[in-house]
Amino acid sequence: MARMVTTRNKVISTAAAWLVGFLIFFPILWMVLASFKTELEAFAIPPSFLFFHWTTENYVTVQERSDYFHHALNSIIIAGGSTLIAMLIAIPAAWSMAFSPTKRTKDVLLWMLSTKMMPPVGVLVPIYLIFRTVGLLDTRTGLVFILCLGNLPIVIWMLFTYFKEIPKDILEAARMDGATIGRELIYVLTPMAVPGLASTLLLNLILAWNEAFWTLNLSTLEAAPLTVFIASYSSPEGLFWAKLSAASTLAIAPILVLGWFSQRQLVRGLTFGAVK
Amino acid sequence: MKNVLCAVAGAAALLISAPSIAQTTLTVATVNNGDMIRMQGLTSEFTAKNPDISVKWVTLEENVLRQRVTTDIATKGGQFDVLTIGTYEVPIWAKKSWLVPLDKLGADYDVNDLLPKIRDAVSVDGKLYAAPFYGESSMVMYRTDLFDKAGLKMPDSPTWDFVVDAAKKLTDKSAGVYGICLRGKAGWGENMAFLTAMANSFGARWFDEKWEPQFNSPEWKKTLTTYVDLMKQAGPPGASSNGFNENLALFNAGKCAMWIDATVAASFVTNPAQSTVAGNVGFALAPNTGLGKNANWLWAWSLAIPAGSKKVDAAEKFIAWATSKDYSKLVASREGWSNVPPGTRASLYQNPEYLKAAPFAKMTLASIDAADPSHPTVKPVPYVGVQYAAIPEFQGIGTQVGQQFSAALSGSTTVDAALSAAQSATEREMKRAGYVK
Numbered sequence: 001m002a003r004m005v006t007t008r009n010k011v012i013s014t015a016a017a018w019l020v021g022f023l024i025f026f027p028i029l030w031m032v033l034a035s036f037k038t039e040l041e042a043f044a045i046p047p048s049f050l051f052f053h054w055t056t057e058n059y060v061t062v063q064e065r066s067d068y069f070h071h072a073l074n075s076i077i078i079a080g081g082s083t084l085i086a087m088l089i090a091i092p093a094a095w096s097m098a099f100s101p102t103k104r105t106k107d108v109l110l111w112m113l114s115t116k117m118m119p120p121v122g123v124l125v126p127i128y129l130i131f132r133t134v135g136l137l138d139t140r141t142g143l144v145f146i147l148c149l150g151n152l153p154i155v156i157w158m159l160f161t162y163f164k165e166i167p168k169d170i171l172e173a174a175r176m177d178g179a180t181i182g183r184e185l186i187y188v189l190t191p192m193a194v195p196g197l198a199s200t201l202l203l204n205l206i207l208a209w210n211e212a213f214w215t216l217n218l219s220t221l222e223a224a225p226l227t228v229f230i231a232s233y234s235s236p237e238g239l240f241w242a243k244l245s246a247a248s249t250l251a252i253a254p255i256l257v258l259g260w261f262s263q264r265q266l267v268r269g270l271t272f273g274a275v276k
Numbered sequence: 277m278k279n280v281l282c283a284v285a286g287a288a289a290l291l292i293s294a295p296s297i298a299q300t301t302l303t304v305a306t307v308n309n310g311d312m313i314r315m316q317g318l319t320s321e322f323t324a325k326n327p328d329i330s331v332k333w334v335t336l337e338e339n340v341l342r343q344r345v346t347t348d349i350a351t352k353g354g355q356f357d358v359l360t361i362g363t364y365e366v367p368i369w370a371k372k373s374w375l376v377p378l379d380k381l382g383a384d385y386d387v388n389d390l391l392p393k394i395r396d397a398v399s400v401d402g403k404l405y406a407a408p409f410y411g412e413s414s415m416v417m418y419r420t421d422l423f424d425k426a427g428l429k430m431p432d433s434p435t436w437d438f439v440v441d442a443a444k445k446l447t448d449k450s451a452g453v454y455g456i457c458l459r460g461k462a463g464w465g466e467n468m469a470f471l472t473a474m475a476n477s478f479g480a481r482w483f484d485e486k487w488e489p490q491f492n493s494p495e496w497k498k499t500l501t502t503y504v505d506l507m508k509q510a511g512p513p514g515a516s517s518n519g520f521n522e523n524l525a526l527f528n529a530g531k532c533a534m535w536i537d538a539t540v541a542a543s544f545v546t547n548p549a550q551s552t553v554a555g556n557v558g559f560a561l562a563p564n565t566g567l568g569k570n571a572n573w574l575w576a577w578s579l580a581i582p583a584g585s586k587k588v589d590a591a592e593k594f595i596a597w598a599t600s601k602d603y604s605k606l607v608a609s610r611e612g613w614s615n616v617p618p619g620t621r622a623s624l625y626q627n628p629e630y631l632k633a634a635p636f637a638k639m640t641l642a643s644i645d646a647a648d649p650s651h652p653t654v655k656p657v658p659y660v661g662v663q664y665a666a667i668p669e670f671q672g673i674g675t676q677v678g679q680q681f682s683a684a685l686s687g688s689t690t691v692d693a694a695l696s697a698a699q700s701a702t703e704r705e706m707k708r709a710g711y712v713k
Contacts, residue, residue, distance in 0.1 A: 039550075040528075040550055043521070043525045044525075044529070065313065065316070065335075066335075124347060125347065125350070128347055128348075128351050128353060129351050132351060132352070132353045132354070137353055137355060138355060216336075216340060216344065217343070217344060217347060220303060220334055220355045220356070221303060221332050221334060228334075228336070231336050231337050231340050232308055232334075232335035232336055232337070233308060234308065234337040234340075235307070235308040235309055235337060235338065236338050236466075236519060236520060237309055237520045237521070237538060237540065237541075238308075238309050238310055238521070239521065239524070239544075239550070240308065240521075
């Protein structure tokens with residue numbers, strides 16, 4: 001009897017999980033569907049779910065009007081570059097704070113986070129003036145720099161919490177066995193920190209990929225990433241949903257694929273340390 | 277032989293040097309709408325005639341563009357050579373000396389052919405600071421079949437009493453047909469564009485001559501009461517989230533008997549590829565209350581050059597090309613007369629081919645003529661602008677007030693509460709900005 005209830009519970013919870021999953025995924029599915037509709041069908045009330053005239057004309061129009069690959073390449077460089085640099089700075093920072101904390105470590109961490117407390121638009125004009133003066137407007141270097149700075153506090157915080165989970169006793173044991181600092185880092189710490197590093201990297205990559213304030217405001221043509229590409233397809237007057245959906249589908253495709261392949265690390269990293 | 281060699285070498289040198297004319301690259305910032313995208317597609321016609329100029333486009337959504345361009349021009353960032361700006365920005369930016377006056381558009385440009393109201397809107401002290409690319413006003417679009425069936429006849433210049441009465445008669449909620457569709461979504465360019473224009477026709481104004489906000493006036497109360505009551509009785513459900521696009525979809529699906537909005541909508545609602553009611557649409561001037569002002573606005577997307585640009589000559593050439601009579605002919609020859617950017621030149625409205633292709637042309641012109649940015653309402657005002665006041669603070673105030681009015685429409689606040697909140701918010705902002713002591 002008890003077993004039957006368990007099976008039924010399993011069925012119910014599986015169904016519920018699928019339902020919730022579908023609900024969360026629905027906006028993306030809807031966007032993909034809309035990208036294959038004509039503008040008129042995309043706006044139709046009531047909307048049609050699958051039975052409409054499927055067309056790829058939006059993708060053709062979007063590619064004709066703007067250079068997707070130019071924008072995608074910029075996005076890859078900006079998101080990838082800013083993430084890598086942020087990791088390079090954050091790993092030693094988090095490491096030292098996690099393993100040799102001082103009296104002020106907590107204050108330093110809080111101070112770092114405080115830079116995220118101001119809305120970015122508050123510093124738009126000063127940053128814009130600095131960028132103008134040093135010639136960084138509309139350059140990938142400039143965007144890598146600003147996104148790296150913007151995400152650095154989050155990266156350090158995430159890494160700090162992961163590193164703190166690593167028991168110090170293991171390090172001590174390694175030392176007792178005569179491991180040098182280099183060996184300790186490579187053979188003991190790194191394997192244990194990989195899930196944390198991977199998920200931080202991925203999350204930061206996604207954050208940088210989706211960042212739409214600085215990338216829109218500090219780029220014009222040469223450095224314009226996919227956020228600018230999408231912003232050019234929205235309009236308050238006129239029908240644009242189908243084309244906007246096509247542009248958005250193209251814009252999220254690379255990160256969606258990346259996320260799909262690395263979901264194991266992502267989930268493992270995000271729940272790391274949650275269960276003791 | 278030597279001579280021949282010299283000649284060949286000379287010719288070769290010429291051939292090699294020919295393509296290397298110093299290139300000027302223009303970066304044009306523009307909004308995403310049909311006319312601008314069409315211009316983007318026709319750029320090769322311009323560069324073919326001007327091989328020393330190449331053109332690159334930055335297309336952005338209107339509000340993103342406004343923020344982007346404002347940041348750049350205020351900091352003299354120099355990222356753009358040609359800007360697409362509206363009639364709201366032109367007077368403000370020209371007074372700040374942010375724009376280059378356009379006085380070298382060429383002998384055959386024919387400035388006097390520009391519609392006087394539009395030309396005024398993009399000029400300061402008689403100097404043209406932006407060249408209008410397309411102009412629009414607002415008007416009533418209505419379903420002739422529904423009006424015939426109900427035995428109603430729309431006058432060319434209806435009163436609000438007539439519109440309210442007709443909207444109630446034409447509403448058939450069981451059939452999903454609503455008497456009137458109007459903007460309700462909050463925003464200075466959304467519901468406030470419509471409501472400010474409507475308020476003008478009721479004799480209301482944003483500020484008196486001393487910049488004192490006027491939302492406590494009986495005229496504003498009458499405007500907002502009429503609007504809210506009308507939409508409750510004859511408007512579609514959820515109207516407080518409807519903007520241009522939502523109402524366009526409703527009208528095209530046959531759910532609105534009347535729609536008051538931008539004149540550019542006329543080409544969409546009469547296009548059989550988009551609209552299920554294309555053959556049954558009539559046009560009339562925006563309504564009035566007999567006070568001499570109709571509830572229509574005036575807007576023109578225009579091309580301007582930021583001050584400090586190092587490419588003024590090339591930019592001016594491009595602007596002259598894009599806003600010329602020849603450009604209209606070019607569009608007509610490629611995509612038909614109905615796709616020519618409307619509302620900027622008198623000659624277009626004398627062209628029989630255009631008048632034939634665009635049944636809404638006469639009413640568009642009449643609507644533009646009926647709007648007066650210098651005297652938008654019945655009483656005198658200290659500001660310029662029909663559906664806005666051309667001061668830098670207006671975007672913020674307009675959106676704040678728009679949120680109050682949208683809430684009154686959705687029923688989450690009353691008309692009186694919305695007006696008094698609008699009054700106090702506007703008073704506070706105007707004091708802070710130093711207009712009122």
